[in-house]
Amino acid sequence: MTKPVFLLVASFPDSLIKFRGPLIEALLAAGCHVHVAVPGLDPHSDIATRLSALGVQAYDIPLQRTGMNPLKDLSALFALRKLMRQIRVDYVLSYTIKPVIYGSLAAWMAGVTNRFALITGLGYAFTGEATGLRKVLRVLIQQLYRFSLSRNRLVFFQNPDDESLFRQLKLLKPAIPSRVVNGSGVDVAEYAVLPLPEAPAFLLIARLLGDKGVREYAQAAALVKAQYPEAVFRLVGWIDDNPDAIRQQELDSWIAAGTLEFLGKLADVRPAIAESGVYVLPSYREGTPRTVLEAMAMGRAVITTDAPGCRETVVDGDNGYLVPVQDVNSLAEAMIRLIEQPEPVALMGARSRTIAEEKYDVHKVNAVMLREMKLT
CATH class of the missing domain: 3.40.50.2000 (Glycogen Phosphorylase B;)
Structure with a gap:
């Protein structure tokens, strides 16, 4: 045949x-x-x-x-x-x-x-x-x-x-x-669950586009760091040749202000996920965000938007939090909640891994x- x-x-x-x-x-x-x-x-x-x-x-x-x-x-x-x-x-x-x-x-x-x-x-x-x-x-x-x-x-x-x-x-x-x-x-066998970092650490992986919520992430990070300067906010990605791309000057200003740690484009995102306790994606709309699935497979709590494609990955209060699209204050409040009450982070991460195994x-x-x- x-x-x-x-x-x-x-x-x-x-x-x-x-x-x-x-x-x-x-x-x-x-x-x-x-x-x-x-x-x-x-x-x-x-x-x-x-x-x-x-x-x-x-x-x-x-x-x-x-x-x-x-x-x-x-x-x-x-x-x-x-x-x-x-x-x-x-x-x-x-x-x-x-x-x-x-x-x-x-x-x-x-x-x-x-x-x-x-x-x-x-x-x-x-x-x-x-x-x-x-x-x-x-x-x-x-x-x-x-x-x-x-x-x-x-x-x-x-x-x-x-x-x-x-x-x-x-x-x-x-x-x-x-x-x-x-x-x-996501291949759950390739994304092993690793211990959570001791200090509060957040991560966003995305093409650096406005519609990915990169600006909201930076603005929320600045609000949170004003109260909790020990919190770390990392960004992985690159500036895309897209009409909606973040400008290089914006990125440079966030880095210079100490708001974000920029890691650039990574061939393997697993080390960056391992160094974070909470994964954040404030996107305006997705198909299904692959980076969220990778973070879930590694046992991370997730904060994402109540938007198409994103809302399917998180049960609010179970494996993370859903926040309104383009709402910087709500995003910052969700981050602060997990800094002030860190105990749920591990439980949410465990639920993320289970959902990744069963659904994704x-x-x-x-x-x-x-x-x-x-x-x-």
Whole structure:
């Protein structure tokens, strides 16, 4: 029996191993020939080497992750169609905005039978006030989603709010089925529970975007440190080429003031999580935040927002606290509560680990996806 050819279309090389590595391994175990298409993949990089070691063929595609040049996007569309025809693809799964749009259309144009999309979050165009560039982007992306998603057999979402919104906005036709999965999952075996630090220490890991709540984190940290100067607030991430990116001057000012300890972009976030007692993500909206799942797997209490994607990870008062979006005072109050009454931190962390094992184990998440794609 001929093995099915499966193509994964992504926008960022790092995500292939970090977020989709276990899925790739599950597809290989299910008997697929796995290929990946992604822009900016260095053939000599560690990612390319690791993909090759798995027996995965990788292709560099001319897709601009954040650009708005329609000619370049058309070039990516036709390059994907050509690739799909060339390797005779049977299954396509695309994730993140541009791969979903152009991967879905290319698969339809190439006559691929099994076309799937994974909505991992809504991004800059859907969050914040719809004015100026954001308003133009929102209208454009909604039209592109409406056209491209109708070409899929099934659309995966990472939280029920996103699924509901797409249905409400008619971005997804009633005839196209959808399925909510528990994020990208986390390999709980790779994220061991380690002892909590003695001093109060908080951590945020994120691309340095306004919509991730980075400014609220810095402002809340300043309020808390005014009362509890011994508290430590660490930030892991990098400045993204996104219209909503934090400015370098802002970051420098937080560091100079002693508000935040900036650790930069880390290939392995586990040491940073180990040095924190509480993980904080004040995001405005997520698919399902992978960093929260990693912190939960390592037995950390979580403070996050009562926002789509975030609220699914925390039971308020059980494994952490939920705070309103963009509410600096509530965020600071939740942090102070865990400084003044530190006993619940360990209990909340233990609950986080249990929830990660029961709900977010990557192998359970991937099993659902493979079953829905009729590969098991």
